[in-house]
Amino acid sequence: PLLPPFSHPSRSDTTVSVISPDQLLDQKELSQLSTGIRNYLEQWPYNVLEYLPRTIQVLGTSVQYLLYSALLNASLRISGTTPQIEEDIRRFYTCCSLSQFLEPLQPEKMAAADSSDDSDLWQFQPVVVDIVFEPGHGMTFDKKYVCKYCASMAETLIAVNSTDVTKIRELLDSFKLKFVRNLNTFKRYLKKAEIDHYALYRSLSFLKVCNCGDLLLRYVKLDAGTETLRVIAALETFIRDVNLKLQ
Known part of the structure; x- marks a missing residue:
């Protein structure tokens, strides 16, 4: 069938939308919008970076304990301070945390932990670190775990x-990256040590x-095989026998 002839719409069929002046942003609203954007940009470094x-200033030399807690993947409990300081500390901790690099414990590793002696249990069980702020007494960590690696970075x-x-x-x-690199290097040595006493x-x-x-x-125990675990056990036995301090 033939298409109907094209016809232009009549004037009555067309509508024209007209924006009234009160729908446009006036100078006052533009000024307020500009001020809001400027304030946001001015506060961006404070909020984001x-x-x-701020955390280093609040903790001082105790930042070494926070660094160690982050490498330990410990859980933090913070009390006695403002929400802003608590948020700052947690964000700093997250910035240092290795959780994204570390393989979670497998069920068989937890089963192995159940059969380990008490001196080894800390290496499998989650650690909780309390940071307590007391007026007039400053701030304290209930567990002051630290190593030379963290202490040196804190000084820097x-x-x-x-x-x-x-x-x-x-x-x-x-x-963080240096610690991961050290971990990978140590894993390679352990793997070679399965067949090489010099390794x-x-x-x-x-x-x-x-450090x-x-x-x-x-x-290294999180993903170690049976032979590697035997090498680690030999190392730990020697370390205990000679009372070697690794920190």
Whole structure:
């Protein structure tokens, strides 16, 4: 069938939308919008970046315990302070945390923990760290776990200009990546030590010089095979027998 001839719409069929002047943003509203955007941009560094130097300032030298807690993947309980300070500390902790790199404990590892002696249980069970603020008495960590690796980084962070937030963030990223690199290096030594006694000696030497040997021993067990666990057991036996301090 033929299509009907095209016809232009009549004037009565068309409608024209007209925006009234009161629907347009006036100068006052534009000014308010501009002020709001400017205030947001001015507060952006404070809200997004400056929690790092604020946390360092609040904790001082105790930031070393927070760094260790982050590497330990501990749970934090913070009390006696303002919501802002608590949020800053938790964000700083998250910035240092290794949870995204570390394989979660498998059920068989937890079963192994149940059969371990008491001295090994801490390496499998979650750790809770309490940070308590008391008026007139400052702030305290109930568990002051630390190693030379964390203490050294704490000194470096305190020495950095508090306005150089980018530098602080770079240091923390480097702090995490170096620990992961140390962990991978130690795993390679342990794997070689399954068939090479010299590699076993190198594993021990590495634990002594890396300044975070206790943490490395904790994490290599998470995905270690049977032979690697035997190597680790031999290392730990020697460390206990000679009373070697890895921190």
